[in-house]
Amino acid sequence: MTVDSSKPGDPSKTSKITLAKGLNAGLRRALEADPKVLLAGEDIGKLGGVFRVTEGLQKDFGEHRVIDSPLAESGIVGTAVGLALRGYRPVCEIQFDGFVYPAFDQIVSQVAKFHNRSAGRQKMPIVIRIPSGGGIGAVEHHSESPETYFAHTPGLKVVTCSNPVDAYWMIQQAVASDDPVIFFEPKRRYWDKGDLDVSAVPGDLHKAVVARRGTDLTLAAYGPMVKVCLEAAAAAANEGHSLEVVDLRSLSPIDFDTVQASVEKTGRLVVVHEAPVFYGAGAEIAARITERSFYHLEAPVLRVGGFHSPYPPARLEEEYLPGLDRVLDAVDRALAF
The missing domain is CATH 3.40.50.920 (Rossmann fold)
Structure with a gap:
């Protein structure tokens, strides 16, 4: 590792990093790179999210950029649409996969369609992070795999990471995209570890x-x-x-x-x-x-x-x-x- 930093979540101090920490470090880099990047979601601020993916980010970037939202997924995504129209790059966290359905109308009717509806004049640079899948012994609506709903919807890009290195790079690429990205995170892999070289050049976000x-x-x-x-x-x-x-x-x-x-x-x-x-x-x-x-x-x-x-x-x-x-x-x- 060649980067010298003491910030929480920075992967430069360790040779191995978990997938959750890779996401945290990638979001940190995105927040540092662009003041228009905002995070919003239930319990993502002081708590750092259920899986601690956003741990420490509100402390370092403030409550105006890492926002603890009400328990209203439709409101989270609807607000993100308004923010995108005003030139921001919102990153929404849906706390669990099965909680995304209240926001489904906003995603498929607004987020996915706005660019086409405006004849290409209006971008929708929104990332919607969704912890997905099972294997963690959770209750109903906490272990679903709804990716096909969104992959079937024209106007959305849908990606998923499988390891800490991809988590770090792909979340930054998703945030930088002018297109709306549904970002699935395999929750039972959050604690898997992998080597991360922050000086490496990432591949294409949509390349297998x-x-x-x-x-x-x-x-x-x-x-x-x-x-x-x-x-x-x-x-x-x-x-x-x-x-x-x-x-x-x-x-x-x-x-x-x-x-x-x-x-x-x-x-x-x-x-x-x-x-x-x-x-x-x-x-x-x-x-x-x-x-x-x-x-x-x-x-x-x-x-x-x-x-x-x-x-x-x-x-x-x-x-x-x-x-x-x-x-x-x-x-x-x-x-x-």
């Missing part, structure tokens, strides 16, 4: 990356499932199978070129996500890759995901969540062709 090279089959995943797929690839290697893992990072737009290049090398694709398989992002990826790479495929594209049912009580969530065994079962089926 190959997280592990392989030759026999491609696993495409995003958010919390990237780690599961990397574990599956390691387990498969013990049985002589070489799996390539693609971290999609962006769901709207999707970097189909990177996935296609991988699939045309390996001949097989399994798409993995925590959200239900039915009408999930995996369906779009499977259809596009089948259209693009039909003659390169050695097996049908398979999907692994959650079941088409409401998220279960915490004691049953391990049965619901796609895990190592379900991913490896799909790998075995694809390799059997």
